[in-house]
Amino acid sequence: MIKVEHLVKTFGTTKAVNDISFEVNEGENMVLLGTSGCGKTTTLKMLNRLIEPDSGKIAINGENILEQPPELLRRSIGYVLQNNGLFPHYTVAENIAIVPNLLKWDKAKTQNRINELLEKLHLTKDHLTAYPNELSGGQQQRIGLARALVADPPVLLMDEPFGALDNVTRSKIHGEFKALDELKRKTIIMVTHDVQEAFELADRIALMDKGKIVQIGSPADLLFNPVNSFVSSFLKEQRLQLEFKTIKLIDIWEHLPDSGKKINTSLLSAQLDVWEALENFKFYSKENLNIINRQNKEVKSTTFDQLMAAFSQYKNQQPHE
Amino acid sequence: MNEHQQTLWEFMQQQADKLGMQTLQHIGLTFISLFIAVLIGLPLGIYITRKKQFSGFVLGIAGILQTIPSIALLGFMIPVLGIGAKPAIVALLLYALLPIIRNTYTGITGVDAAVKEAAIAMGMNKWQVLFKVELPLAMPVILAGIRTATVINVGVATLASYIAAGGLGEFIFGGISLNNTNMILAGAIPAALLAIIFDFLLSLVQKLNFKKIKGAVRIAPVLLILLSGLYFIPSAYGGKLTAGFTPEFMGRQDGNLGLISKYGLKIHTIVISDAVMYKAAQEKELDVISGYSTDGRLKAYNLVVLDDDKKIFPPYYAAPVVREDALRKFPELEKTLNLLSGTINDSVMTELNYKTDYLHQTPERVAKDFLVAKKLFKPERGGNEGVVRIGSKIFGEQYILVSMYTMLIKGYTNYNVATKTGLGGTKIVFDAMTNDQIDVYPEYTGTGLLAILQAPTKTVTALQVSKDSTYNYVQKEFLKRYQIKWLKPIGFNNAYALMMRQKQANELHIKTISDLKGFLEKK
Ligand SMILES: Nc1ncnc2c1ncn2[C@@H]1O[C@H](COP(=O)(O)OP(=O)(O)OP(=O)(O)O)[C@@H](O)[C@H]1O
Numbered sequence A: 001m002i003k004v005e006h007l008v009k010t011f012g013t014t015k016a017v018n019d020i021s022f023e024v025n026e027g028e029n030m031v032l033l034g035t036s037g038c039g040k041t042t043t044l045k046m047l048n049r050l051i052e053p054d055s056g057k058i059a060i061n062g063e064n065i066l067e068q069p070p071e072l073l074r075r076s077i078g079y080v081l082q083n084n085g086l087f088p089h090y091t092v093a094e095n096i097a098i099v100p101n102l103l104k105w106d107k108a109k110t111q112n113r114i115n116e117l118l119e120k121l122h123l124t125k126d127h128l129t130a131y132p133n134e135l136s137g138g139q140q141q142r143i144g145l146a147r148a149l150v151a152d153p154p155v156l157l158m159d160e161p162f163g164a165l166d167n168v169t170r171s172k173i174h175g176e177f178k179a180l181d182e183l184k185r186k187t188i189i190m191v192t193h194d195v196q197e198a199f200e201l202a203d204r205i206a207l208m209d210k211g212k213i214v215q216i217g218s219p220a221d222l223l224f225n226p227v228n229s230f231v232s233s234f235l236k237e238q239r240l241q242l243e244f245k246t247i248k249l250i251d252i253w254e255h256l257p258d259s260g261k262k263i264n265t266s267l268l269s270a271q272l273d274v275w276e277a278l279e280n281f282k283f284y285s286k287e288n289l290n291i292i293n294r295q296n297k298e299v300k301s302t303t304f305d306q307l308m309a310a311f312s313q314y315k316n317q318q319p320h321e
Numbered sequence B: 001m002n003e004h005q006q007t008l009w010e011f012m013q014q015q016a017d018k019l020g021m022q023t024l025q026h027i028g029l030t031f032i033s034l035f036i037a038v039l040i041g042l043p044l045g046i047y048i049t050r051k052k053q054f055s056g057f058v059l060g061i062a063g064i065l066q067t068i069p070s071i072a073l074l075g076f077m078i079p080v081l082g083i084g085a086k087p088a089i090v091a092l093l094l095y096a097l098l099p100i101i102r103n104t105y106t107g108i109t110g111v112d113a114a115v116k117e118a119a120i121a122m123g124m125n126k127w128q129v130l131f132k133v134e135l136p137l138a139m140p141v142i143l144a145g146i147r148t149a150t151v152i153n154v155g156v157a158t159l160a161s162y163i164a165a166g167g168l169g170e171f172i173f174g175g176i177s178l179n180n181t182n183m184i185l186a187g188a189i190p191a192a193l194l195a196i197i198f199d200f201l202l203s204l205v206q207k208l209n210f211k212k213i214k215g216a217v218r219i220a221p222v223l224l225i226l227l228s229g230l231y232f233i234p235s236a237y238g239g240k241l242t243a244g245f246t247p248e249f250m251g252r253q254d255g256n257l258g259l260i261s262k263y264g265l266k267i268h269t270i271v272i273s274d275a276v277m278y279k280a281a282q283e284k285e286l287d288v289i290s291g292y293s294t295d296g297r298l299k300a301y302n303l304v305v306l307d308d309d310k311k312i313f314p315p316y317y318a319a320p321v322v323r324e325d326a327l328r329k330f331p332e333l334e335k336t337l338n339l340l341s342g343t344i345n346d347s348v349m350t351e352l353n354y355k356t357d358y359l360h361q362t363p364e365r366v367a368k369d370f371l372v373a374k375k376l377f378k379p380e381r382g383g384n385e386g387v388v389r390i391g392s393k394i395f396g397e398q399y400i401l402v403s404m405y406t407m408l409i410k411g412y413t414n415y416n417v418a419t420k421t422g423l424g425g426t427k428i429v430f431d432a433m434t435n436d437q438i439d440v441y442p443e444y445t446g447t448g449l450l451a452i453l454q455a456p457t458k459t460v461t462a463l464q465v466s467k468d469s470t471y472n473y474v475q476k477e478f479l480k481r482y483q484i485k486w487l488k489p490i491g492f493n494n495a496y497a498l499m500m501r502q503k504q505a506n507e508l509h510i511k512t513i514s515d516l517k518g519f520l521e522k523k
């Protein structure tokens, strides 16, 4: 879907992006992760030509974007910024309608689409006539997302979209983000320097340092097969939590005890990660969680201690750095 | 002796026509120049946000323009654009440029970079970004600039009357020259009100929310053009010859009022400052001007004085006037100042004025050359027995006289001298004297009689027979009313006079003011 080859961008003497290549598949969520100043934003902005590369190639759907008129290109790419970049002089409705107006949609079509998005993003009609400064940060961010999604662009670029939110709001929006069907079909490139966020939302992560990609792969790849000590030390501080979030119950299925105690509580899917399973414990004594493996219709029941034991057995099997 | 003092309200009622006309002209001038300034300043301000390398240069130039004193700027305009509305509008718009350019620039560069980036990222082209994002968001700042420019323009437009462009300055400066407080206020109060009203209205526009600003910005050009049009309403008149009179001359018994009442002269008249009047006459912008019979420019610009055959211009013999307490404090002063008495007649004074006004010699040099030639000059004694404060009005002849007095006092006495020159018109210098800011300044008998004592018409007519009777009258009255003493007359008579270009006067066979009237009435 998106193919980037040998991208270079220099500002004065700063090599902001230094020979970067990667591919993103259709419907994939690629996260650019790295410390401040490593070139994430620069890379992202070259994809919609807010920044012109010094050299290198960018193709979307096999077409060289550097040969397309930038305005037209941009109308087919959604863009979400950290500080949302909403127009303060436009109402919410007008903000969302910017791209439809540029595309000269008729009023009814725009209105229908806005209503549809409102519902999906848990906003009400009252919000439409408000100005951005009358909304909370979380609401503003959702409007920013609605604005980027309104024309249903196949590609979505997001630069630290949740960076300005507090932790509680952020994890709530993360949840909504993952659940939003609109996003499942989209090819997304998202920039963040928050490791947790990357692991939570990414299909694949490109870890960057000093204008280069150090490693590109799934969260588990980075966690269990780091290519060098930069990668492992980058993840070290939050390692345990990342592992909880990366390893799914299905991964440790064989290490879970096959106890037959199946109390009639609700069943958890084995597709959940360990972190999500842990969140389901209410922490009273001798509590059990029931997990169903939908592939073989097998149901297992586990206590907290048994889950932790299975988790560490699984980890011991993984290759060590 | 004083007739019933006119109140301000009576004056304004009496002059309602003129006041209305001046107010319209004033608003018109303000907004024509503002409109053009916006047309130039807004695009220029936008341009320098795109080409930042020029921003320092453009803002620098606009800044420098604004530091040029208004009078000087108006003066620079005359050789290029003549007199009247054109140079006034250009000068005003130059003043209005800086706030408009600067606020457009800061307004647009101040737009949140993230918002601008979002606009571009959504696929707006550069014009859409400008008109849909940058200008609307910068509008409150731009409006603040326009507001500043409006207030500046209302103020500076009062000076337009110096170059015959009309406006409320006609009353203000006429009043200052004539020592007529009512007249000053009749101009100054409306001017101040205009500034306050426009400032207030624009502050309301600034406070509108974005939605309403859109509408306001749309009607703004129409409104500006309408307001600009006001300027042209009063100027629908014309005539064979054009006269340019100073604001002072316009309001005087022994000026335009006398020309109308005694001669029945009807001529298309514009109001103009003394500083540019002669030049405008030479350049055929004006045909008849009011001037002073000893003015050096008379000689420089080849003008002739029309004979005042009905004797409406009273004599203006120059003499130093001194505070009585100063005479007591400085016993040597009177004797010293009187050294000059009888040494300068009309033609000598014209010659001296010519040297400063036209040959651009300094008043000090002209004064010294003269004193040396008259064998009156003595080197400074460097005395320190007190300081004599000498004032002057703001024109060359007074500077020369003040220089002479300074040299005489320093050479003949042990007093030191402090000069306060350029005190504007009669009112300013005379107020300075009654408020004990200065001890002595050169005054003219006619001015004392009419502008300061404001003697009733009957008295004036009675006194006009001889120069001595006027002198005696003002001397007596000044002592009585103000404790100020007139010393001996210097000798020359700097009376009002009507003048024309020599060539034109010869061609039209005009020698006297009655001839002029005759020519104008010929069909
Ligand atoms: N317009 C610019 N002019 C000069 N240098 C720039 C410009 N934009 C970025 N840089 C430099 O390029 C480097 C990469 O910047 P970039 O914004 O891509 O970093 P980033 O990874 O997005 O960082 P952050 O997490 O802080 O947003 C930095 O050293 C930055 O200072």
Ligand SMILES: [Mg+2]
Pocket: A040, A041, A042, A159, A191
């Ligand atoms: Mg960044």
